[in-house]
Amino acid sequence: MRRILAALALVAAALTVTQQPAARASDNGQSIRPAMGWSSWSFVRRWPDEAKLRAQADALVSSGLAAKGYVYVNLDDFFQKCDANGFLVDEYGRWAIDAAKFPSGIKALADYVHSKGLKFGFYVTPGIAKNAVTRNTRVEGTAYRAADIADTSATHKNYNCRNMYRLRFDHPGTQAFINSWADQMASWGVDHLKIDGVDATTVADVEAWDRALRQTGRPINFALSNNLPISHATTWKRLANSWRTQGDVECYCGPGPNGSGFPLTTWAKVSGRFNSAASWQQYAAPGGWNDLDSLQIGNGDQMGINADQRRSHLTLWAMAASPLLLGSDLTALTATDLAMLTNDRLIAVNQDGVAAQRIISSGVNQVWRKRQAGGDHIVALFNTGTSGNSTVSVTWPQVGFTGPAEVTNLWSGAAEGSAASGYSATLRPGETRLIRARPTGGTLTRVEAESAAITQGAVESNHAGYSGTGFVNFDNVVGSGIEFPVDAASAGNVRLTLRYANGTSVARPMSVSVNGGPPVVRDFPGTTTWDGWTNAAVDVSVTAGANSVKLVATTADGGPNLDRISLR
Structure with a gap:
């Protein structure tokens, strides 16, 4: 099918946007929204x-x-069985499960979780166990042995049994070993894998696990932990579905062993x-x-x-x-x-699917903002202190728009009426106020896709729910595209909203440029069906008068079907 839209949030960087677009996320199809x-x-x-x-x-x-x-x-750590040399292993060098804790086995546990309509998660750390090397276990499906792939001169970080040797990634048996472990997890029904002990020295391990999980053919959400260096952020983003940005949130200050228990x-x-x-x-x-x-x-x-x-x-x-x-x-x-x-x-x-920006950080006062695809602004005000009330204030221009807005308290659901130019709240220590601000001023400019200049595509009407007389379905070729003429009453930042449908499960990359500015390419997710229209919106800068918004397919798949664009 032809399609054209990924322009979505794309146009973000098409012009003077406040942030550069982030590197492309993992394309394994998992965690389109944050896991819960x-x-x-x-x-x-x-x-x-x-x-x-x-x-x-x-x-x-x-x-x-x-x-x-x-x-x-x-299931996190400590499901394994250890001796003085570290983790006990099976015949292929993989961690042995503690049968006293899990007498029915991990697959039976995963099956039970699945029977409740839930998903099952598992845990691992990089490397190969010392006991695997000592026993010189076979690498499943190969003639290789653990001693062939282990670097016994160096160990990995491990928080339980320790004694995890690093792997030799110059040896073909290493990927085969990790593949066999991933295959075992997939056969058990694992849906989420946390790999712990990740740092700047373990990029090769993360890459190998990413390949291993993909080759299983099972959808597995891939999470990295913990306290990963931000200097490698684009690498973690390319390989995984989430990454721990700091150390543990637990205080380890409880009365039990190792600080367990409440608090x-x-x-x-x-x-x-x-x-x-x-x-x-x-x-x-x-x-x-x-x-x-x-x-x-x-x-x-x-x-x-x-x-x-x-x-x-x-x-x-x-x-x-x-x-x-x-x-x-x-x-x-x-x-x-x-x-x-x-x-x-x-x-x-x-x-x-939007991560908020911090726009105010002054003493104990913080304000964060995000703008949702439909155009609503979500604003969080915090008093992060431990004593004393504090008044936290923000103006609508700081949030990203001008004019009045209807305010809703998102914790209580209560409508707070119209606020002309900003918002303020006096907060107790540790308290927050979370609001939705829906602008009520400004004019809306809307352009139907069927009225724009189309290159290698066609106007169609065979899917319900479109506005106007139809939508644009672009040819499945690189370079198919569309160009919209847009008039703006004045120069400045505006919200560009694109209405589209993508009836596949594969995100569609598109380039977007405004007024001939540098094109920006991003992927955009499916909407389940071709009748499943949704909005994607971004802030862009326009000039007063005539403007041009251009979208171009960057792969042979084309982009999603495009219904219209609008600016406010």
Whole structure:
């Protein structure tokens, strides 16, 4: 099918946009929106077992969280069995599962999770176990042995049994070994894989695991951990679906062994994410997200942060488009926290596929903004302090528009009426205010695609839901495109919205340029069906009077079907 649109948010950098476009996200088709679910590390910690994981899966469903999109049940570390030399291994050198903890095996656990309508996650770290090399185990499906592929002069970071040798990536058996491990996980039904201990020295490992997961043929969400260097951000973005931007959010200050038990975190641990979220913001995009670590909400104040701080915690994660992987005990959810986690408006802010920018950081006052595809501005105001109220204010030009706006409080859902030029709130220490500002001023200029200049494409009307007299379906060739004439009353930044449909599961790259400016190429996701029209919007700079917006297909697949563009 021919299609033309990926222009979507593309035109972002087509002109004077405030940010350069980030590197293209992983194209493995996973995590088009941030993952949501639960992970065992924060609460279960070093003592996971079959019964505990099943209980958390049950609670995810019975609480209503699964129905809201929290679908992953991720088994973290300490499911393995160790001796004095590190991890015990199977005949092919892969970690052996502790049968005392998981008597039915990992596949049976994954099957149970799947039977609840959920997805199952697993855990690994780079390298090959010392016991595999000592036993010189075979690499499955090859004549190679563990000793052939191990670099015994160097070890990898590992938080459990240690004793993980680095791998020789100049040897063909290395990829075969990782492939065999990935194949085993796929056969068990793994849907999400966290590879821990990643740093600047493990890029080859991450690349090998990316290849291994793809060759299984099973869709597996690929997550990297932890405290990854931002200097390699474009690499993590190319290879994975999420990456941990800091160390653990857990405080390890509980009364149990290794600091386990409540409290699970502190406000200092949570508020320490504000700066890293601002630094990493530019790298987030559909298919790849900045992971701020587990969400420590669910069990009330015993989590280690009060209700105001927990709302701020969720607000920051939502604005940053971070994965929402709960770290609490789902079998003991409080009503207050469950209401937070199931707030549809907060979930929508997280799942809109846009990572917010920080626009004010002054003492304890912070303001973050994002603009959604439909044109709404989402604004979060924070008092990050631990004592004293603070008044936090922002003007609409700082947010990105002028004129009045209708304001809705997204935590309460209450309409707050029209605000002429900005917004202000006096916040308790640790409190947040999250609002939607919907501009009510300005004029809308709309141009139907069928009236534009089309190159290698046709106007069609065989899919329902279009406006005007039809839509443009471009030929499946590189270079097919369209050029829109657009009149602007005055020069400045405007919102360009493109209405499109892409009935495939493959994102469609397009280049977009404004007034002959440098073209920008990005991928844009499918909409399930060709009748599934949706909007994609970006801020661009136009001149007063006549302007030209040009979209061009960059691959033989063409772009999505295009209905119209509009500017406000």
